[in-house]
Every structure is written in C-alpha cells, then in structure tokens.
Amino acid sequence: xxxxxxxxxxxxxxxxxxxxxxxxxxxxxxxxxxxxxxxxxxxxxxxxxxxxxxxxxxxxxxxxxxxxxxxxxxxxxxxxxxxxxxxxxxxxxxxxxxxxxxxxxxxxxxxxxxxxxxxxxxxxxxxxxxxxxxxxxxxxxxxxxxxxxxxxxxxxxxxxxxxxxxxxxxxxxxxxxxxxxxxxxxxxxxxxxxxxxxxxxxxxxxxxxxxxxx
Ligand SMILES: Nc1ncnc2c1ncn2[C@@H]1O[C@H](/C=C/CNC(=O)c2cc([N+](=O)[O-])cc(O)c2O)[C@@H](O)[C@H]1O
Ligand SMILES: [Mg+2]
Numbered sequence: 001x002x003x004x005x006x007x008x009x010x011x012x013x014x015x016x017x018x019x020x021x022x023x024x025x026x027x028x029x030x031x032x033x034x035x036x037x038x039x040x041x042x043x044x045x046x047x048x049x050x051x052x053x054x055x056x057x058x059x060x061x062x063x064x065x066x067x068x069x070x071x072x073x074x075x076x077x078x079x080x081x082x083x084x085x086x087x088x089x090x091x092x093x094x095x096x097x098x099x100x101x102x103x104x105x106x107x108x109x110x111x112x113x114x115x116x117x118x119x120x121x122x123x124x125x126x127x128x129x130x131x132x133x134x135x136x137x138x139x140x141x142x143x144x145x146x147x148x149x150x151x152x153x154x155x156x157x158x159x160x161x162x163x164x165x166x167x168x169x170x171x172x173x174x175x176x177x178x179x180x181x182x183x184x185x186x187x188x189x190x191x192x193x194x195x196x197x198x199x200x201x202x203x204x205x206x207x208x209x210x211x212x213x214x
Contacts, residue, residue, distance in 0.1 A: 043199025066142025070099030162214030
C-alpha cells in the first residue's frame, strides 16, 4: 500500500538531514513541505514566533497538544534550558510512531516525552504521571475544536498558575473562533495576536499568546 505523507516526510529527514542536528531536521522538513508535499507543521514563519515565545518564557514545564510528526516538538525542545522536558500528547499511533523517529533523529529524545493518548484523558493525569504541579508553557496545535475544552480542563485541573503562557496555532486558518472569543474576553487571560501566514503559504494565519492571570 502507498506510504503516508508523514512516512514520506520521515524518509526525507532520514535521507537529507544531519543526524543529531535539530536545526537540520527543521530545515529539511520545511524544504520538503515547501517543495514536495505540504504538511500541517507550524512551519518556519510561525515557528520563528514560537521560538521567540519559548525563549522569552524559558519554561521549566512545557506541554504540547498534538505532536503530529514532531516538527514543533523539535523546535521547542531545542530551545529548552538543560534539565527541562517538553511533554507532547498525540493520540494517533501512526503519527506518534513517525514523530518518535523524527525526534530520535534530531537527538532530542532526552528532552521530549511523547505520550500516546487523548488530551482529554491525559490532562487530568498530568500531575501524577509527570510529577508536575503547574505548566509554564502550553502550545496548542491539535484539533481546533479541542482548544477551548482543553484549556478549561487545564484550569479545572489547576495546571495553570499566574503567568502561565498559552500559545495557540491556527487561530485564523483553519480558525478557532470559540477559543479566541474565550481568551480575548475572559478576565482570567491577557491575550495578544501575532499575525503571520499559514505554513508554507501566503494565506493569513497567526498565533494567539495568552497569559493566565490566576
Ligand atoms: N485530543 C487530542 N489529543 C491528542 N492528539 C490529538 C488530539 N486531537 C488531535 N490530535 C493530534 O493532533 C494533530 C492534529 C492537528 C490538527 N491540525 C490541523 O487541523 C491543522 C490544519 C491546518 N490546515 O488545514 O491548514 C494547518 C495547521 O497548522 C493545523 O494544525 C494530529 O496529529 C492528531 O492526531
Ligand atoms: Mg497548526
């Protein structure tokens, strides 16, 4: 049977990227998605904004919702201070398998904890599974109708503290209207929109950065 797009993306990384070099893995994926096959990675343009927020927050505890092929997990983990880890959740076993190999190829397997499962099931177990109290940084890039229920779940589970940063991809395209309305109108968040473009295209998209006020 024909390979899947994530499998073809993994092949390109194994063929073209330098093993153990996260930047080379990132550049190889961006080149592949721009010149061979588009894929829903956050990409280089929005990725630069993601990088700047990760560097600014310099999180001790970080969570990503929706690993897909591991592109943003590699982007985030390569910037984390020593001794800190990114927890990334992915419920599709085929995508998780590809992501593990891409993460391993980049050499960042000690900085990334990829957990297979649904965010709705795993978020309530985060404290016990990972021995964490609260999250400093959350990157949302999974199904767009899950952003709002999942941040409400993060609040309920007291995983957010005063100053926790949420960064959400695709708030314009494909769009997350209910999430945007919530974080922009809730007195519990201070929100800011970073205008950019949908990965590898000229279509407008952007990231929404929201600070939890406690
Ligand atoms: N509740 C959950 N728990 C764990 N993993 C979950 C999950 N819900 C979805 N996932 C996983 O997260 C990824 C989904 C991404 C949806 N992005 C998108 O649909 C998307 C689409 C476009 N686009 O169409 O242009 C552009 C983009 O940047 C996009 O992120 C997939 O790997 C999926 O298996
Ligand atoms: Mg996205």
